[in-house]
Amino acid sequence: MWGDLASEMKPTDTNNPDYYHKVVDCQWACPAHTDVPEYIRKIAQGQFTDAYIQNRESNVFPGILGRVCDRPCEPACRRGRTNEKPVAICRLKRVAADHRAEDISDRLPIIPEKKNGKKIALIGAGCASLTVANDLMPVGYECTIFEALTEPGGLMRSNIPSFRLPGNVLNEEIDYIVDMGVDLRLNHPINSMKELLEKGYDAVFVGTGAPKGKELNLPGRQAGGDNIHIGITWLESVAFGHEKSIGKRVLIIGVGNTAMDCCRTSLRLGAEDVKVMARKPRDFFKASDWELEDAEEENVEIIVNHAPKEFVIEDGRLVGMRFKQVEYEIEHGRIVGQMTTGEIVVPCDDVILAIGQDNAFPWIERDLGIEFDQWEVPVVDETTFESTLPGVFFGGDSAFGPKNIIWAVEHGHQAAISIHRHCHDEDLRERLPVMMNLGSRKMGMHEWSYSNDFDPAARRKMEHVQLSQRFKDLTTEVELGFTPEQVQTEVERCLNCDIQTVFFNELCIECDACIDICPTQCLTMTPKAEEVDLLGQLKAPRRNHEQPMYVSDVLKQTKRVMVKDENLCVHCSLCAERCPTAAWDMQKSSFMFPRAIDHNGKPPTGLDKNGKDACQKSG
Numbered sequence: 001m002w003g004d005l006a007s008e009m010k011p012t013d014t015n016n017p018d019y020y021h022k023v024v025d026c027q028w029a030c031p032a033h034t035d036v037p038e039y040i041r042k043i044a045q046g047q048f049t050d051a052y053i054q055n056r057e058s059n060v061f062p063g064i065l066g067r068v069c070d071r072p073c074e075p076a077c078r079r080g081r082t083n084e085k086p087v088a089i090c091r092l093k094r095v096a097a098d099h100r101a102e103d104i105s106d107r108l109p110i111i112p113e114k115k116n117g118k119k120i121a122l123i124g125a126g127c128a129s130l131t132v133a134n135d136l137m138p139v140g141y142e143c144t145i146f147e148a149l150t151e152p153g154g155l156m157r158s159n160i161p162s163f164r165l166p167g168n169v170l171n172e173e174i175d176y177i178v179d180m181g182v183d184l185r186l187n188h189p190i191n192s193m194k195e196l197l198e199k200g201y202d203a204v205f206v207g208t209g210a211p212k213g214k215e216l217n218l219p220g221r222q223a224g225g226d227n228i229h230i231g232i233t234w235l236e237s238v239a240f241g242h243e244k245s246i247g248k249r250v251l252i253i254g255v256g257n258t259a260m261d262c263c264r265t266s267l268r269l270g271a272e273d274v275k276v277m278a279r280k281p282r283d284f285f286k287a288s289d290w291e292l293e294d295a296e297e298e299n300v301e302i303i304v305n306h307a308p309k310e311f312v313i314e315d316g317r318l319v320g321m322r323f324k325q326v327e328y329e330i331e332h333g334r335i336v337g338q339m340t341t342g343e344i345v346v347p348c349d350d351v352i353l354a355i356g357q358d359n360a361f362p363w364i365e366r367d368l369g370i371e372f373d374q375w376e377v378p379v380v381d382e383t384t385f386e387s388t389l390p391g392v393f394f395g396g397d398s399a400f401g402p403k404n405i406i407w408a409v410e411h412g413h414q415a416a417i418s419i420h421r422h423c424h425d426e427d428l429r430e431r432l433p434v435m436m437n438l439g440s441r442k443m444g445m446h447e448w449s450y451s452n453d454f455d456p457a458a459r460r461k462m463e464h465v466q467l468s469q470r471f472k473d474l475t476t477e478v479e480l481g482f483t484p485e486q487v488q489t490e491v492e493r494c495l496n497c498d499i500q501t502v503f504f505n506e507l508c509i510e511c512d513a514c515i516d517i518c519p520t521q522c523l524t525m526t527p528k529a530e531e532v533d534l535l536g537q538l539k540a541p542r543r544n545h546e547q548p549m550y551v552s553d554v555l556k557q558t559k560r561v562m563v564k565d566e567n568l569c570v571h572c573s574l575c576a577e578r579c580p581t582a583a584w585d586m587q588k589s590s591f592m593f594p595r596a597i598d599h600n601g602k603p604p605t606g607l608d609k610n611g612k613d614a615c616q617k618s619g
Contacts, residue, residue, distance in 0.1 A: 011553045011561075014502075017436035020589040022548050023566050024498045026089060029076035031410040032058040033593050036073055036089055037498040041450060043096055044491040051096035053107050058593070059093075060131050060177075060409050063169045066094025067479070068160055070257075070288060070404040078495050078570065085459040087493045088482075095487050097169075104176075109138035109597075111180045116140035118423045121201040123190050126154020127405045128396030129207035130177050131412025132419065135596045137180040139420060144201075145182055148189035150240070152178070155209050155397075156405065158236035159258065161265050162475045193364040193392075203391045203419045206378075207412070210397040212360040216253060216353050220311030224318035224351070228311065231262050231354030238265055238474070245270050247349025251321055252276045253308055254354035256286040262352045263300045268474050275346065276302045277321070280335070281328060294478070298467065303346075312345055320347040357402045377401070384428040385415040391422055416596040432594035438587040441499055442576075448586055450499055452573045455492040496571050499586050503562055505552040507583035510560065514575035514584055515539070522568035523575065525560050540568055 014020065022028050026036040034055060042051035055062035069090050077086030118141050122129040125147035133143040151157055152174050156165065178184050190196055196204060213230035215221075221228060227247065231254065237243040250271045252263045255278045263274045276295070278285065281304050285292065296302065306323040313319065322345050329337035359377050364370055371379040371388040378387050380399045387394055395415045396408035418428045441449045463480045470476050482490065515523045521540040528534075534551075535542055542549065547567035554561060576584040 010551075012548070012550045014550070015436075017434045017591055019548050019550075020436065020438075020500050021434075021591055022546075023500060023569075024589065025076040025078055026073040026087075026497070027591070029072045030058075031072065031407045032060075032413065033410075033591065034058040034073070035498065035590070037494055037496050038588075038590075039096060040087070040089075040092055040491050040494045041496070043092055043487065044451070048096050048099040049101045049104060049107070052100040052104065055093055055096060058409075059406060060134055060412075061127065061173045061405065062093050063097035063173050064127075064156060064165060065405060066090060066092075066097050067169070068156075068165050069093070069406055072406070078497050079493060081567070082570070084493075088459055088462070088490050091462055091479075091482060092487070092490060095482055098481055108176060109134075109180070111137050112140045114140065115142055118142070118202045119144070119200070120203050120205065120419060120423075121146065121196055121199070122205045122207060123196075124148075124154055124206070124208035124398070125152035125174075125184060125186075126207050126209050126396060126408065127156060128209075128398070128408040128412045128415070129154075129205060130174060131409045132205050132207070132395070132416045133180070133182050134177045135413060135416035136419065137177075137182065139597050139600050141420075141423075143182050145184050146188045146190050146196075147184065147186050150187050152184060152186065154207070155211075155232070158239050159232050159261065161235070161261050161268075162239070163264070163268065163470065163478050164261070166475065166477050189363075191363050193370070194368060197368070197392075202423050203393065205415055205419065206392070206394045206398050207396045207408070208359075208361075208398045210357040210359050210402045212358045213353065214356040214358060216308060216355060218308060218310050220313045220318070223313045223316060224311045227318040227350045229350065229352045231258050231352050232357060234352055235261060235265065238269070243269070247271065249273045249348045249350075250275070251346060251348040251351045252354055253321075253351060254278075254356070255292075255302070256354060256356070257288060257291050258357070259352075259354035260287050260291040260295045262354050263295055264298055265474070266350075266352070267298055267300070268471050271350075274300045275348075276300060277306050277308070277323065277346070278302060278304045279307045279326070281305060281330070283330075283333070284335070294464075297464070298470075306344070306346075307340075309343065311351065318348070318351065320345045321351060357397070359398055359401065361398075381428075383414070384418040385411060386418055386422070386428060393419060413593075413595060417594070417599055420596040420599055432598055434594070435592040437590040437592070438500065438502060439590070441586045441588055448499075448573055450496050451492060452496065452499075452571070452586075453492075454495075454570065454572060455489070457489050457493055459493065460486040460490045498589050499571050499573070500589050501564065501569060501571065501573075501575060502585045502587045503550070503552055503564070504583050504585070505555055505562065507581045508552075508555055508557075508562065509581055509583075510555055510557045511580065513578045513580065517574045517578045519572060519574065520568040520570055522565045524563045524565075525555075526563060528554060528559065528561050534563065538563065538565065540565065543567065 039051040039054040071090045073089045074086040079086050120143045122145045125145045213232045246269045250266045252259050266274050305326045309322045309324050324340045325342040328335050369389040380394045385393045385395050393415045395411035421428050443449050464478050524538045526537040544567040550564040552562040573586045576586050
């Protein structure tokens with residue numbers, strides 16, 4: 001692919017799906033490649049059920065992820081390049097889930113009555129295993145999920161508080177998968193991989209997450225044990241009703257998303273003074289900005305540059321923690337030095353440790369052929385998700401450590417493909433390519449089948465339940481969702497990055513009209529030159545080398561080339577409206593990411609803008 005200019009100045013190969021996929025920054029950044037602009041347009045048209053199904057094809061859990069996704073799409077949003085906040089992509093996903101038609105059973109995958117004779121064991125009923133089952137059941141597999149807890153959902157249920165993710169939302173989207181005919185065995189821990197393998201399953205998928213919270217072995221840890229809690233274990237105890245209270249003064253050690261859930265949950269169990277103790281400055285926190293904002297809105301105090309030194313015990317009881325006060329030397333966003341400036345004791349009744357999570361596989365015997373690395377993490381192929389023992393696959397946090405739900409979903413999609421190919425004795429690495437379709441959105445000389453006006457509105461603010469109401473119980477959802485008026489405004493902020501500016505060089509008469517009207521100076525018509533010289537001739541300097549740069553074939557009139565910096569384009573369509581010969585067109589790019597069912601027969605096909613086969617592998 002010619003996303004960058006090379007010295008020989010070959011024209012850009014736009015038949016490779018990666019070129020236009022990168023232009024849709026939100027979709028490119030999403031691990032599951034959700035078609036964000038398409039579902040936002042469906043919401044704009046009031047087609048909430050269609051938008052929900054569009055989401056579900058890729059991310060499987062729209063209602064869940066519309067509340068708790070880590071939102072890798074939003075920092076990538078092109079709206080940020082106009083010095084504004086990104087489109088509220090995640091919250092619009094929730095809009096589709098909350099306002100869709102009640103019964104969507106006729107829109108879900110069809111499950112064949114006749115099975116294919118293959119049986120799959122899935123360990124852990126979390127998002128990765130559920131995604132694997134979601135993809136394999138329509139192909140005719142018999143899937144059995146073994147879950148140690150009394151309810152499915154994995155860390156989605158045990159570690160995400162219900163004031164962020166209501167149980168009815170979780171249950172509904174899990175039920176869509178279980179009701180496909182999955183054999184869900186709750187309260188059924190797997191204590192021996194060897195015994196499971198002896199039961200004759202055709203493949204095993206391990207999606208047990210990273211269920212072991214990290215310890216902080218400092219002086220006083222053992223003596224204060226009753227009042228020192230491991231974050232994820234404590235959250236699980238709260239979720240299942242085993243923990244119903246906590247001390248008035250609580251310290252949270254750690255600043256990830258789990259720490260934010262711990263501090264906000266503490267307030268709902270009776271804590272009055274909650275402090276989050278951070279070892280490093282705020283710029284180095286792992287928690288999402290919105291998680292920090294929500295905690296601070298609830299009067300949680302976040303204290304930076306304090307390194308834990310010991311648990312302070314008096315008369316056999318925890319009374320506080322001693323911290324080293326630290327100053328850091330920072331250069332170019334990296335810590336290059338530090339010094340201790342003092343010590344302080346912070347009083348507390350309870351401490352919750354939220355400093356990270358680890359995998360835990362004591363139930364996997366080490367003589368089975370499953371190789372583990374020096375950190376006791378299974379060695380897993382990053383493409384196939386297969387372990388070193390053929391037929392045993394890992395995904396989600398159990399494969400590569402803690403990430404987030406949307407990554408686990410994508411792991412599930414890819415692992416399902418591998419399991420399907422394994423069960424049919426096919427090469428796991430020979431996978432169908434990503435395909436692309438382009439279709440014009442022209443409806444008239446100056447009309448398009450999408451809203452192309454630039455809306456200067458600011459990002460809508462999510463309204464919350466009043467502070468006086470939200471601490472009464474654990475189940476009061478804090479975020480209220482967007483109002484219809486907010487939805488109407490927010491959907492118009494999307495720049496429709498999937499509506500591509502497609503250039504037909506043979507139609508160009510080189511009148512420069514498109515260049516004159518372009519509001520961002522993303523277009524340049526220039527003599528063919530080597531890369532360094534050509535970059536110096538652009539109307540606007542190239543600032544983002546991660547974004548593609550389009551270079552056309554040589555134009556017939558003057559032998560110049562059309563150059564387009566995709567980073568600057570806001571998809572306003574003015575170039576296509578102004579062009580007198582239709583050399584520019586606005587075309588919707590649709591990407592088809594193969595699933596297990598697509599590997600079950602004749603491969604799907606796609607056509608490029610010229611009607612040729614566009615079955616191209618995504619690099």
